[in-house]
Amino acid sequence: MTALRRVALWTDGTVRAVAPDEPVVTAFDQGLGRGDGVFESVLVTGGRTPHLDAHLTRLRRSAELLELTHPGEEAVRTLVAAASADWPADVDGACRVFLTRGLGAGEPPTLLALLAAVPAETLRQRETGIAVVTLSLGVPADFRATAPWLLGGAKTLSYAVNMAAQRHAHAAGADDVVFTSLEGRLFEGPTSTVVWAADGRLHTPPVETGILAGTTQARLFARAEADGWPTAVTAGTVADLHEADAVWLLSGIRGAARVTRLDGVQRDDAGLTARVAELLAR
């Protein structure tokens, strides 16, 4: 276990630090028993959380989709500040914010933040890239847009399938997954957004498919456009990834991890990862 960990807990408008080994939720919390809550993973780097605003916006959107009571953005900011207060500037950390339905039945939500060093394996993948397999969710690409009970677009605590998919990838000798639709259209990774370079542009799939709005993808695309690199929202397929100049999985913690192998086929990045990394680091 990592020694360097922090936890902060919000209760009735007050934030307090908690020892990482101290239990924080009761057996009756709906976040534990039903995965009924939402979360964000916020990068802590240089002792700061430079991209916090984008996560706060998405957390609020997820909470709306689950009809959760949101304690307000200031509460979340105070919480993240408390968790990361004396975090060492030379250690990249992943600060996860959980908002659950609490005990339900109109009781207050549970809100907490936990912070740990980014795992060495994640840092490795950031540098040397990842082998990826595609796995289908079995749902048509346009289905979730008209089925709100499937919670498309919400980053929920119900990640058992996301974790099972990553175990499936590891058993197949890969590092990560790209989920696809029933027809083979691209969705997203279990904890990341798919981006590819083709025809002189950067592409990512439409959020109307029910995928999450990627905070790192949005930052990359805004900076690429400003830098003269056009971007597009494209309903791509696995074939498009094989034919692309480069493919990345983007996430707040890992950054842009270039895909070096896709469904067993080695692939290049046309030297574009350096430019992507430079844009993200600005």
Add this chain to the structure above:
Amino acid sequence: MTALRRVALWTDGTVRAVAPDEPVVTAFDQGLGRGDGVFESVLVTGGRTPHLDAHLTRLRRSAELLELTHPGEEAVRTLVAAASADWPADVDGACRVFLTRGLGAGEPPTLLALLAAVPAETLRQRETGIAVVTLSLGVPADFRATAPWLLGGAKTLSYAVNMAAQRHAHAAGADDVVFTSLEGRLFEGPTSTVVWAADGRLHTPPVETGILAGTTQARLFARAEADGWPTAVTAGTVADLHEADAVWLLSGIRGAARVTRLDGVQRDDAGLTARVAELLAR
């Protein structure tokens, strides 16, 4: 909040009672942060848990599907016994057993049991029946059988979609949901098994669709067969439910709740609910 509640926690082979308001899992537990765990809901009635064995079997199966470390059946029995030790014989209770991946990375699993009185609304539905809407999961009926990463057949803690579907039903003036496949084939309820009577037989959908193996459905079917009421596993549709003599949602806590309205259409039970209830009560 219900005053009558119990919690018992398993740690390193020892079971101890915990105050219901006392936190039991840390912020880093994968059950909380990823819904990465499994559960069972066991009926406590007359101070006993008469159907515990079936739940223990399914819990083990769910744990296998998620590749969770299982602390052994005896640990779960001891835990449930501790939680229900002095439970009043005249109050029906729902005892939920949670098994999570704990901190992950080879650390021990988290195992706990919580017990609360069956809610009054559930008891009401048991007596007077339920209005149900059908909602599609968007997945073909035969898809999950060949996609193990979707965790078909596992009762996981990742129930955010199940809870969202029930909220959707409530907003539509209904009590509960029957999930269907992309083609309109029957799956299950968010917390129950679908059973219908037609052609002199009891029917339920095949588990090969990725639905849970219903413990109450299995008990009903075994007793019905012994009683001369034939049963069948049938790939039914919503139309089959409309045409059926009777439709029930079965679960361990609620028992057989007869469907009195389906997608806005009133329906009868041909007087069969009494026989189903009698078989389940034997």
